[in-house]
Amino acid sequence: MKRRGFPIELALAALIVVLAILSLAVGPAGLSPRAAIAGLFSGDGPAGIIVRDIRLPRTLLAALIGATLGLSGAALQGLLRNPLAEPALFGAPQAAAAAAALVIAFGFAPVTSFAVPVAAILGATLSIAALVAVAGRRASLTVTLLAGLALASFAGAATALILNLAPNPFIALEIAFWLLGSLEDRSRDHLVIAAPFMLASWIVLATQARAFRALTLGEDAAASLGIDVARTRMLVVIGVAVGVGAAVAVAGAVGFVGLVAPHLVRRASGSDPARLVLPSALAGAALVLAADIAVRLGPSAVEIKLGVVTALIGVPIFLSMIFRERRLLEEGAS
Amino acid sequence: MSALAAKNVTVRLGAREIVRDASLTLNAGELVALVGPNGAGKTTLMRALAGLIPADGAIALDGHPLSSLKARERARAIAYLPQGHVFHWPMSVAAIVMLGRAPHADTFSSTTPDDRAAVARALAMTETEAFADRAVTTLSGGERARVALARALATQAPVLLADEPTAALDPRHQLTVMELLRQAARGGGAVLAIMHDLTLAARFADRVAVVDHGAIVADGDPAAAMSHERLAAVFGIESATVEIDNKRVPIAGRAI
Numbered sequence: 001m002k003r004r005g006f007p008i009e010l011a012l013a014a015l016i017v018v019l020a021i022l023s024l025a026v027g028p029a030g031l032s033p034r035a036a037i038a039g040l041f042s043g044d045g046p047a048g049i050i051v052r053d054i055r056l057p058r059t060l061l062a063a064l065i066g067a068t069l070g071l072s073g074a075a076l077q078g079l080l081r082n083p084l085a086e087p088a089l090f091g092a093p094q095a096a097a098a099a100a101a102l103v104i105a106f107g108f109a110p111v112t113s114f115a116v117p118v119a120a121i122l123g124a125t126l127s128i129a130a131l132v133a134v135a136g137r138r139a140s141l142t143v144t145l146l147a148g149l150a151l152a153s154f155a156g157a158a159t160a161l162i163l164n165l166a167p168n169p170f171i172a173l174e175i176a177f178w179l180l181g182s183l184e185d186r187s188r189d190h191l192v193i194a195a196p197f198m199l200a201s202w203i204v205l206a207t208q209a210r211a212f213r214a215l216t217l218g219e220d221a222a223a224s225l226g227i228d229v230a231r232t233r234m235l236v237v238i239g240v241a242v243g244v245g246a247a248v249a250v251a252g253a254v255g256f257v258g259l260v261a262p263h264l265v266r267r268a269s270g271s272d273p274a275r276l277v278l279p280s281a282l283a284g285a286a287l288v289l290a291a292d293i294a295v296r297l298g299p300s301a302v303e304i305k306l307g308v309v310t311a312l313i314g315v316p317i318f319l320s321m322i323f324r325e326r327r328l329l330e331e332g333a334s
Numbered sequence: 335m336s337a338l339a340a341k342n343v344t345v346r347l348g349a350r351e352i353v354r355d356a357s358l359t360l361n362a363g364e365l366v367a368l369v370g371p372n373g374a375g376k377t378t379l380m381r382a383l384a385g386l387i388p389a390d391g392a393i394a395l396d397g398h399p400l401s402s403l404k405a406r407e408r409a410r411a412i413a414y415l416p417q418g419h420v421f422h423w424p425m426s427v428a429a430i431v432m433l434g435r436a437p438h439a440d441t442f443s444s445t446t447p448d449d450r451a452a453v454a455r456a457l458a459m460t461e462t463e464a465f466a467d468r469a470v471t472t473l474s475g476g477e478r479a480r481v482a483l484a485r486a487l488a489t490q491a492p493v494l495l496a497d498e499p500t501a502a503l504d505p506r507h508q509l510t511v512m513e514l515l516r517q518a519a520r521g522g523g524a525v526l527a528i529m530h531d532l533t534l535a536a537r538f539a540d541r542v543a544v545v546d547h548g549a550i551v552a553d554g555d556p557a558a559a560m561s562h563e564r565l566a567a568v569f570g571i572e573s574a575t576v577e578i579d580n581k582r583v584p585i586a587g588r589a590i
Contacts, residue, residue: 081422214436217485218420223386225436225489226409271423271469 008268012282016063019289023059024051026296057191058183062292063285064191065183065251066261068198068243070284071277073258075205078212078273079132079236080144083263084321087244088255088314089145090131091152092124096241096248098158099123101175105166117193121245127151128237181252181307183292190250201243202281208232208239212273254307256314257284263317287313337362337524338383338412338493343391345375345382352378353389354548360493360526365519367535368528369560370545371569376528377417379545380495383526384414395493409437413491417498417528419482424469427481431456431466434488456488459514475502483511487518494518496527500534512538532560532573536583544568557582566590 025036029050039047040056069087076085087093100120134147159179166172211232214222219229247254265279291309298304336359345353353375360366370376382389385400385408393400395411403411413434421430434456435449457463460480465473470481479502486494496515500508508531516538519525529535535542536556544552544559546568552559557575565573565584572587 210436214433216421216423216425216430217433217482218416218418218422220381220386220416221414221420221485223405224384224409224412224414224416225433226406227436228405270429271425272429273423 008265008279009282012265012279012286015286016282016289019286019293020059020063023062023289023293024055026293027055053188057188058186058292059289061183061186061191061194061250062288064195064198065247065254066257066285066288067281068201068247068284069254069257069288070261071202071205071281072240072243073260073284074262074273074277074280075208075212075236076128076240076258077262078208078215078276079233081215081218081273082144083266084145084259084318086256086259086318087124087128087240088253088258089152089318090148091127091155092240092244093248093253093255094152094155094159095123095127096120096245097123097179097253098155098162100249101159101162101179104175105162105168105171107167107171114193117197117246117249120249121197121242123155124245124248125237125241127155128241132233132237177305178252179307180305181254181310182295182303182305183251184303186250194246194250197242197246201239201246204235204239204242206277208235209274209277212277216273252305252307254288254310256310256318257287259321260310260314260317261287263321336360337396338526339392339394340379340383341392341394343379343382343389343393345378345387345389347378352548353382355391356545356548356550358383358526358543358550358553360524362492362522362524363519364540365516365525365527365538366541366543367539367556368526368543368545369530369532369535374545375548376545377497378548380414380497380526380528384412384495386414406437409491410489411491412493412495413486413489415482415486415494415496415499417501419475419478419502421470421478421481424471426467427462427470427473427484428453428457428466430470430481431462431484431488434485437489437491452488452490456484459487459517460484461510476504476507479503480507480511483514487514492523494523494525496525498528498530500527500529500531508534532565533583533585536560537578537581560584 021033021036024040025031025033031047035047036051039051042048043052073086076087077083099122100116103115103119131147131151134143163172163175211227214225214227223229261284262276262280265283266276269275269279292306295304295306295309338360340356340358343353343356344351356379368376381387383393395403400408431453432445432449435452438449457466460483462480462484465477470478473481483499486496500511503511512534515525515527539556541554542556542559543550544564551568552564562573565571570590572590573584574587575582576585
């Protein structure tokens with residue numbers, strides 16, 4: 001099996017570096033990339049404070065969240081053998097958001113405590129576990145998508161109920177904005193809360209890469225090759241839930257990265273679901289960094305929400321993929 | 335000692351008994367055909383023999399209980415080719431066949447010269463070298479079937495369990511696949527193949543086991559196991575006998 005051409009991992013890593021520098025430079029106080037780099041390393045003067053204290057956490061969060069979502073998408077697709085699998089279509093961020101909103105709305109915990117990501121992770125676990133259970137052994141495309149739709153709707157209704165019943169209208173408004181997904185005003189505290197969970201999810205999901213490759217032959221053949229499919233299923237559910245839950249806890253619902261990132265790098269990875277894992281994470285990081293730069297470049301006084309941008313990019317790609325897969329869907333096969 | 339021995343195996347899925355008290359031995363150097371009507375329990379029996387589903391009774395690999403083996407030890411000893419020849423991603427044929435080496439790989443190593451040699455051999459045996467670089471999803475049904483078999487052969491396991499390896503193949507490739515399975519057996523392997531073509535089964539198998547309603551109702555020499563009376567009782571068909579290569583083989587006549 002030969003690898004051709006320039007390694008996509010290197011190209012993506014270079015892209016991430018460029019985007020990260022841009023992300024440090026862009027904002028209300030415009031800095032040149034050179035000034036941003038100088039501020040980052042020297043830490044002197046206003047540029048240093050802006051870059052290190054205000055923009056660096058945001059840039060790092062964008063990269064970490066993007067990588068987590070890209071990796072989660074690749075892992076779910078590998079497990080379910082389905083290029084349309086994506087955490088958001090299965091209601092994982094919605095469920096995470098509902099659980100986190102519950103904690104915030106009723107004042108169980110302040111927004112920057114560990115209770116929020118833990119609640120979000122629990123919410124995401126419930127929705128993904130339910131999905132994997134419904135999709136079952138054959139993981140039919142139609143059943144999976146319908147189950148995801150139902151779960152996402154249910155989580156959305158739960159969130160609406162929480163907003164309805166929120167004791168304080170200001171909190172309700174704050175939650176409503178947070179649900180749209182944003183990295184505005186995120187601080188080092190957010191980074192500290194979310195990063196350990198995201199790193200843990202990377203480790204868990206990356207260990208399953210070989211299982212994803214074997215699963216291309218179906219669950220029985222993968223099992224006959226020595227893969228513990230039930231264990232893989234459980235670890236993917238946990239890994240995705242922990243990663244997506246943590247991402248949602250600090251940034252709200254940022255959807256479709258898990259769909260788009262693997263899609264962009266699939267061909268370059270020879271459609272090998274194991275080789276897809278790292279490029280997907282890198283592509284996800286680049287996507288969210290780019291989207292988070294884009295929201296700050298908008299002409300309006302208020303930032304566009306990050307989750308809105310990723311959905312505007314992601315949904316057309318999703319629709320075009322459905323269009324290509326429609327014969328499969330019509331046959332009801334997988 | 336037999337390579338794989340099942341004794342009084344019963345498999346339940348939910349409340350239903352799919353396989354009842356089945357005993358079957360596979361010896362090294364032997365190609366055994368497993369025949370029976372649709373829904374008789376052939377695939378379930380084979381999955382139990384492959385260690386993929388829990389079963390009551392005793393299944394032993396080289397005298398050791400199958401359940402005592404680690405998954406990867408089992409995977410190195412038993413290659414299993416499921417029916418349907420499923421490939422979910424458009425991976426290259428070479429990458430698919432390399433999956434057969436997965437049980438031999440340790441966590442951090444990449445492919446070894448042994449792996450590459452085994453893959454090259456499996457591709458050559460199944461005449462699939464020509465499309466080694468093509469995406470498996472672009473192949474015809476017959477080509478996919480041969481790639482699936484190549485993947486199972488690449489493991490070079492002493493036991494090969496193949497569920498309908500000749501389905502979807504044209505007559506010529508049916509013959510080449512049966513020839514391959516026989517070759518694998520002659521090379522010291524123990525091969526069990528689920529077959530629907532009784533004529534092919536009788537021509538190539540050293541033994542035929544007949545499954546009906548979850549039980550093995552005959553096991554032995556092909557001509558004896560597939561007598562007219564038994565085919566009538568099990569399959570509900572009248573059959574004729576012809577002679578090919580000095581072997582008496584049944585041909586399905588008409589439904590009773």
